[in-house]
Amino acid sequence: MYKKLIYILTLVLLITGLSVTAFADGIENQTLLNKYSFLANKNTEDTEQFLVTITRPEGDESTFKKSYVICGNTVKEDIRVMLLIYDKDEERYIPFANTDGDYIWDIGASGIFMKEVILPNKGANDVRIIAYKKNEADKLVAKTNLQINSFKVSVLDNGIKEAIKTGFLKITDMLNGLFR
Amino acid sequence: MRRFNFERFKLYILAMLVATSFIQVGILWNYQNEGLPTNFLWNIFESSIRKTPGDVSDYVKLFRVSATEGYDESHFILDESHEYYEKLCNEVFYYLTNLLEGKNILGKQTYSEEYWGEVVVKKSFVYEFKTKISLNILNALLRVEKPANQEFDGIYKMALLPRVDPNNNIRLYVYDGAKTYGFVLPFNKKGLNREKYNDILVSLEANETYSYVVMHEWMGINKTPYRIKPDILIPRGSASEEFEDIVCTVPQIIRNTDTSSKDDLEKIAAKILGNDKERLTWGIDLDKAIVFRNPSKSYKIHQDGLLEYKYLSQYDRADKGTEIEALERALEFIANMADLVKGADIYLSGIDSDKDGYYTFTFDYKVNHNPVAFLEYPVNTGKEGFVNNAITINANKKKVLSCYWILKEFSIGSNNLEIRTYPFDLLDDVFKKYDYLNFSNFSLKDVIISYEAKSSKNEEHLKPVWVIETMDGRYFTVEMKDKKGE
Numbered sequence: 279m280y281k282k283l284i285y286i287l288t289l290v291l292l293i294t295g296l297s298v299t300a301f302a303d304g305i306e307n308q309t310l311l312n313k314y315s316f317l318a319n320k321n322t323e324d325t326e327q328f329l330v331t332i333t334r335p336e337g338d339e340s341t342f343k344k345s346y347v348i349c350g351n352t353v354k355e356d357i358r359v360m361l362l363i364y365d366k367d368e369e370r371y372i373p374f375a376n377t378d379g380d381y382i383w384d385i386g387a388s389g390i391f392m393k394e395v396i397l398p399n400k401g402a403n404d405v406r407i408i409a410y411k412k413n414e415a416d417k418l419v420a421k422t423n424l425q426i427n428s429f430k431v432s433v434l435d436n437g438i439k440e441a442i443k444t445g446f447l448k449i450t451d452m453l454n455g456l457f458r
Numbered sequence: 459m460r461r462f463n464f465e466r467f468k469l470y471i472l473a474m475l476v477a478t479s480f481i482q483v484g485i486l487w488n489y490q491n492e493g494l495p496t497n498f499l500w501n502i503f504e505s506s507i508r509k510t511p512g513d514v515s516d517y518v519k520l521f522r523v524s525a526t527e528g529y530d531e532s533h534f535i536l537d538e539s540h541e542y543y544e545k546l547c548n549e550v551f552y553y554l555t556n557l558l559e560g561k562n563i564l565g566k567q568t569y570s571e572e573y574w575g576e577v578v579v580k581k582s583f584v585y586e587f588k589t590k591i592s593l594n595i596l597n598a599l600l601r602v603e604k605p606a607n608q609e610f611d612g613i614y615k616m617a618l619l620p621r622v623d624p625n626n627n628i629r630l631y632v633y634d635g636a637k638t639y640g641f642v643l644p645f646n647k648k649g650l651n652r653e654k655y656n657d658i659l660v661s662l663e664a665n666e667t668y669s670y671v672v673m674h675e676w677m678g679i680n681k682t683p684y685r686i687k688p689d690i691l692i693p694r695g696s697a698s699e700e701f702e703d704i705v706c707t708v709p710q711i712i713r714n715t716d717t718s719s720k721d722d723l724e725k726i727a728a729k730i731l732g733n734d735k736e737r738l739t740w741g742i743d744l745d746k747a748i749v750f751r752n753p754s755k756s757y758k759i760h761q762d763g764l765l766e767y768k769y770l771s772q773y774d775r776a777d778k779g780t781e782i783e784a785l786e787r788a789l790e791f792i793a794n795m796a797d798l799v800k801g802a803d804i805y806l807s808g809i810d811s812d813k814d815g816y817y818t819f820t821f822d823y824k825v826n827h828n829p830v831a832f833l834e835y836p837v838n839t840g841k842e843g844f845v846n847n848a849i850t851i852n853a854n855k856k857k858v859l860s861c862y863w864i865l866k867e868f869s870i871g872s873n874n875l876e877i878r879t880y881p882f883d884l885l886d887d888v889f890k891k892y893d894y895l896n897f898s899n900f901s902l903k904d905v906i907i908s909y910e911a912k913s914s915k916n917e918e919h920l921k922p923v924w925v926i927e928t929m930d931g932r933y934f935t936v937e938m939k940d941k942k943g944e
Contacts, residue, residue, distance in 0.1 A: 333678040341530065345695050347882075349676040353683045353897060386886030389683040389897060392676060394695055394882060 307360060307373045307381045314418055317408055318362065318370040322426060329357055329425040330385070330409040338430040344397050346431060348376075348407065351390040358384050358412040359391065364404035371406050384412060403431045514598045514782075517789055517821065519805045520547060521588040521829075524670070524691065527659050528581040532669030533691055534662045537827040542658050545650065550585050550618055551600060552646050553630045558597060560606025564627055565642035568609060573638040575674050575688025577631045581659070583618045584689070588807040588822070590614040590635050594782040610634045615689070620645075620655040668879075669694045673902070685901040685929060692881040692905055699879050703871030704825050704909050704920040708763040709798045712865065717742045730765070731757060732794055759865075761915045764837060765795075767861040775815030779855020784817040785809075788853040791861065792821065801825060801868035807847055816854045820847035825868045831908035831925050833933050837862050846933060866911065877922055878939045879907070887936045888926055901929040910935060 316322045334349040348361070360382045363374035373381040376393040385391050397403045409425040410418050418424040523546060526533040536543050556562050578584055592612040597605045612634055619629040623642055632639045645651055650658075670691040677686060707713065711729055715722045723740055727750055731738060738750040743758065750757040751770075758766040778784070785806075796804060808820035823830045834844045845862050852859040884905070889895050904927045909920035924936040 331678075331681055333681050334676045336678065347671075347676055347695075351677070351682055386883075387889035387893075387895075388885035390677070390885050392882040 310360065310415065311373070314424075316420075317360075317406075317426065318372070320364065320370065320404075322420075324428055325421045325424070325426050327425060327427060328421075329354060329411070329423075330359065330407075332407055332427055332429075335405070335429040335431050338432070340432045340434050341397075342434050342436055344433055345377075345394060346397050347392055347394050348405070349390070349392045350385075350407070350409075352385055352409075353389060354411075356384075356412050357409055358382060358415070360408040360410075361393070361395070362406040362408065363398070364406070371404075374405065397431060397433050400433050400435065403433065405429050405431055514595065514785070514789065517792070517804055517806050518587075518591060518595060518599050518785075519803070520585050521805065521807075522584075522586045523547065524584045524586075525659060525662055526579070526582060526584075527663065529579045530675060532663070532694060533671060534669055535691070536662075539827060542661075546583055546658070547585070549646065549649050550583070550616055550630075552649060553618065553628065553643055554596070554613075554616065555600045555602060556643055557630060557632070557641055558593070558600060558602045558605050558608070562643050563641055564644065567640045569638040569640060571633075571636055571638065572679060572688060574615070574631070574633040575672070575679060577617050577619065577633075577638065578689045579672055579675055580619055581621050583620075583655070584615065585617070586615045587613065588805065589809055591806075592781045592809070592811070594780050595785060598782050610637070610639055618655075620650075620652050626652070668697060668699060673905075683897045687903050687929070690902055690905055692884070693879040697879055698876055701875045701877050701922050702826060702828070703873040703875060704828065704830070705869045705871045706830075706911050706914075706918045706920050707867050707869075708761070708915060709800070709865050709867050711798065712759060712761070712763055715748065717746060717748060723748065726759070729798065730759065730795055762913050763865040764835075764913075765861070765863040765865055766837065767791075767858065767863070769857060769859045773815065773854060773857070773859055777854045777856045778815050778817070781809060781811060781817055783855035784853045785819060787855065787858055788817075788819045788851040791851065791853070791858045792849065792863075795863070795865075798865050799823070799867070801870075802830065802866070804849070813852070816852045816859055819849075819851045819853065821849035821851075823848050823866070823868070825909065826870060828922075829906060829908040830868070830920065831910050831923070831933075831935070832864050833910065833925070833935060835864060835911075836913050864911075871919060873919070875921070875940070880939065881905075884924055884926075884936060887924075888934050891936060892934055895934075903927045903929045907938070 311318050330350045330352045332348075332350040334347060350359070361374045361376065362371035364370070365372045374395065375381050376383075376395050378393070380393075383391065383393070395405075406426065406428045411423050414423045420426060523536045523543060524533050525536065525546075536546065590612040591599075591614070593605065593608060593610075596602070596613060610632060613632050614635045615633040617631045617633075619631065623629050625642075626645070627642045628645050630641045630643055632641070671694045672688075673686060673690040673692050674688050679688065711726055715726050717723070726748065727738065727740060731750060738752045738755070738757070740748065740750045743749050746761055748759045754769060754771045756766075756768045756770055760766070792804065802823035802825045804821050804823060806819065807822040808818075810818040822832075830848070831846075832848050833846050835846070836844050845864075848866075849861065849863045851861045851863075889900075906925045906927070907922050908925045910923045910925075911918060911920055922938050924938060926934040926936065928934070
């Protein structure tokens with residue numbers, strides 16, 4: 279009887295433990311957003327890139343593909359990065375998962391991160407990248423140990439790409455004709 | 459009368475003895491050094507009777523050809539079986555021949571190394587050798603008879619840009635690993651015109667299956683914690699790809715040799731040593747390697763297929779010669795035994811010209827257009843602890859001085875692999891696996907997907923790995939994940 283009880287208890291603990299690990303990202307993300315509600319606020323000002331250098335996007339960017347890779351790097355240790363996207367309905371930034379299903383990740387020993395996301399909107403996608411020292415998560419202060427950067431990544435229609443290409447070709451061919 | 463004739467006869471005999479003693483001295487002299495016993499005579503006419511080496515074009519090959527529409531667009535790698543591969547190679551070799559001959563050059567300009575990074579993200583066709591190829595080798599490859607003077611001494615990579623010139627010319631950029639050189643040339647009237655180049659790009663985009671991106675487009679130039687070459691290609695997204703099951707074995711003739719059978723040893727001697735076999739003695743080493751040797755040469759064939767060759771006599775440092783002269787000796791050596799390697803193409807993968815009195819050439823295998831990597835392959839009996847290439851040859855203009863050659867046969871197995879070409883954890887995985895790496899001792903020269911082969915006497919099913927090459931010539935490998943385990 280005791281054996282059965284211990285077995286069931288172990289099983290329950292194991293399942294609970296696994297679930298905690300699986301949802302750890304989400305919980306931490308949500309805790310952070312609850313604690314620092316200004317992170318979700320559209321009007322929150324960006325900071326300098328003093329913890330992490332974001333190399334992609336580099337300012338507001340346009341792309342023709344919904345799959346987009348966000349990149350950055352740091353020479354500092356113990357840096358955690360969180361990804362948010364602006365939700366028009368909720369009128370605030372919400373967690374945005376990359377293709378690994380992570381909203382939040384630590385920058386590894388290489389100092390470089392590359393994370394693929396699927397941009398949900400045709401047109402503008404307002405993405406916010408938050409970086410902070412992970413052991414200071416309970417007392418984050420913007421510009422001190424918290425970096426906030428917002429970007430607009432627009433997904434353009436492939437028709438525009440074709441139009442640009444055709445237009446460019448026509449113009450260059452016309453110029454070639456003139457100067458031949 | 460009779461007495462007079464006898465004296466004459468003695469004179470003839472004496473003359474013949476003198477002549478044969480010279481021949482004997484010549485034979486012995488030559489025997490101590492190299493080649494056949496008649497080589498001392500042949501050497502007098504060396505240039506006219508030099509054996510035709512393996513053709514340079516059989517071994518000096520482009521490693522990678524890629525094409526892109528431009529910045530932030532996909533880069534497509536075209537392998538040798540691609541319908542446009544040959545056409546595009548003929549194009550670049552036409553323009554390169556013109557450049558080497560100094561013909562039809564309408565303009566030229568020299569740029570920094572960083573500019574190469576800008577070239578490869580424009581609408582371009584990029585052609586890469588695995589190593590910098592010196593001008594004298596290129597001249598031999600393209601049969602340039604009257605080479606013009608050039609500012610660069612070799613080519614590592616080249617790019618054709620058919621659309622950037624405002625005067626309807628084509629631009630050829632050459633990168634030697636340190637600087638970028640731009641040239642303007644008129645379009646080849648018998649070759650592809652602008653529209654044809656464009657059609658190729660459109661067709662590649664239309665059939666887009668698997669594409670790459672230049673790492674710098676994502677990382678920014680000079681923004682990373684360590685140096686990254688400006689043209690490194692990595693897979694564009696989290697796709698997976700089907701990889702063939704490559705099977706690697708020791709060549710059958712070595713595998714099946716009974717070292718106690720004289721017939722078997724003679725058979726392998728004939729195959730590997732050719733004309734040299736008559737004058738070599740053979741034996742079996744403690745590690746069961748077959749050893750053939752004479753006073754000037756030693757061949758050792760290990761059970762894993764590793765062939766070790768050494769020239770045992772002194773060599774003259776003044777015989778270093780030019781790269782092409784030494785390469786020809788290396789290619790003669792390879793061509794004699796190349797048929798032992800089955801199912802693979804051999805390509806020149808490295809040249810070290812800095813050695814005193816000789817050059818070091820390395821060669822590697824491609825199996826069905828896929829590179830095979832032999833990294834840190836143990837060669838315990840020599841000075842080197844390991845080699846990083848299938849063939850490592852030291853040669854001067856007269857002879858091959860030493861060689862490590864991992865002889866293998868390759869075939870395609872039936873178990874295809876679905877491998878995730880997910881590049882995003884790649885750098886973290888390298889730093890995790892090699893925990894002594896830090897920002898100051900790491901750099902990135904290239905990232906290549908290769909099949910990794912290890913030292914083995916048995917049949918191996920090779921798996922693809924990421925091979926990371928640093929700027930100081932070190933290699934790191936990272937396992938690629940099976941799609942099932944993603």
